[in-house]
Amino acid sequence: MSLMLPSESPSARSVVGVAGDLFAALRGESDVLPRAESVVLVVIDGLGAISLRAHAGHARSLTGGMTKRDVAQSVFPSTTAAALTSIVTGVWPGEHGLVGYRVLDPSRDVLVNQLSGWESDGLDPLVWQPAPTIFEQAAARGHSSFAVGIAAYARSGFTRATLRGAEFVAAATPAERVETAYELAQRHPGSLVYCYLPEVDKAGHKHGIDSSEWLAALETIDAALSIRVPTGVGVVVTSDHGMVDVPASRQVVLEEEHLTGIRHVGGEPRMLHAYLAPDADHGAVLSRWRDDLDGVADVVTRDEAIARGFFGPTVTGAASSRIGDMLAVARGTWALYDGTAADQRGRGMVGQHGALTPEERQVPLIRFGAFAR
Structure with a gap:
């Protein structure tokens, strides 16, 4: 790809x-x-x-x-x-x-909301953002x-x-x-x-x-x-x-068959963080996502994103641990949604952001x- x-x-x-x-x-x-x-x-x-x-x-x-x-x-x-x-x-x-809207707290293996979830998700502002x-x-x-x-x-x-x-x-x-x-x-x-x-x-x-x-x-x-x-x-x-405005025709919903081997989907619809399960075949999942999202999003690994300087010239260990194993960066006016998530309110947003x-x-x-x- x-x-x-x-x-x-x-x-x-x-x-x-x-x-x-x-x-x-x-x-x-x-x-x-x-x-x-x-x-x-x-x-x-x-x-x-x-x-x-x-x-x-x-x-x-x-x-x-x-x-x-x-x-x-x-x-x-x-x-x-x-x-x-x-x-x-x-x-x-x-x-x-x-490094995103919703990202992994690796110490607890849970997703946390870095905009509005500090209290509910138990984040210490002085520690999480030093x-x-x-x-x-x-x-x-x-x-x-x-x-x-x-x-x-x-x-x-x-x-x-x-x-x-x-x-x-x-x-x-x-x-x-x-x-x-x-x-x-x-x-x-x-x-x-x-x-x-x-x-x-x-x-x-x-x-x-x-x-x-x-x-x-x-x-x-x-x-x-x-x-x-x-x-x-x-x-x-x-x-x-x-x-950018995302029309309904450009919403891509990822169902269970797309999410095999993935334990968490974070980020936001135009820039997903995908965190893989410990026993997942990383190469196979990466290849599958690149095929499934061809023309819709660019899929890169954490190491590729860091090497390309996406998150800046320096990435700390703490920041790196919050970045997904894979990132799906939407092209054009596409947006990606986790169809298995309980909360689907994000699919009602018209204007969106997060990509490049x-x-x-x-x-x-x-x-x-x-x-x-």
Whole structure:
């Protein structure tokens, strides 16, 4: 089977370096951003650069000065748990260890949800995600930091894994969150402020990126970001990933005959982690999956994925143990489902992500305020 996996330029901007650039700009030490008195990092969950440009008429504030340079590459897998953690830690999934949506906890041989299952699945945020956050790094150098988000996220395990070191400030609407972030940056010179906007991602999952609901969410976010940035405050707007719409005709359901020799199926529909049974013939299962999914997904082994740098230049032992024995990376607009799973709610999602397409991995990287070009 010929692998259709994209290569990218070594000079391509990555979301992994964004927070570090912002922090360096506070000290006047950034090679890519001018110095700012305070900095704000706005993350619009689920907004790909390609989708944004395709709907520029609904996002004039965001796209008004956007150039071809104002993009970055997300990480692999292109999913929230992995990418948001890379944004706020400045390291790749292979180092922080959040290598997918649902992955194996090898100490218990169970799948755990790295986005919403920290409490129910018994994960310790400080142990499972050991990389220092940019907020902890800022505090160590005497800078205050804040994370502005939805109140329901304030005490979640994922928040403690990724935003520790920042003071969480809740605000209800996108406009209120942006206003609060800018006010905090203005009132606290030298501060680092994070602002999270998940509305586009939610609308995309439920309705798709060509829906009226998605466009309405984009317009709401764009309006929120149209307000004036306080003097001296530098703002970078980016995203964790984009998404593609998956039609029902492109849903591939893996039934028992496909899953022989596999004890767990993790990941998400566009990037499966398959964990093999101890007595499985790895070569035979790999060959079968490559045949069954020919033209639908690229199937690689853990070793192949690590050697190709999918999870970054360094993969720790802990991260490696969470990666599937095989990975099935969906092509085009396909999605893969475990038909034997008790929970089939994921099959109702329209917009999806996790794979390697440009629509999923290219994200905006737009500057406002003191950082405007």
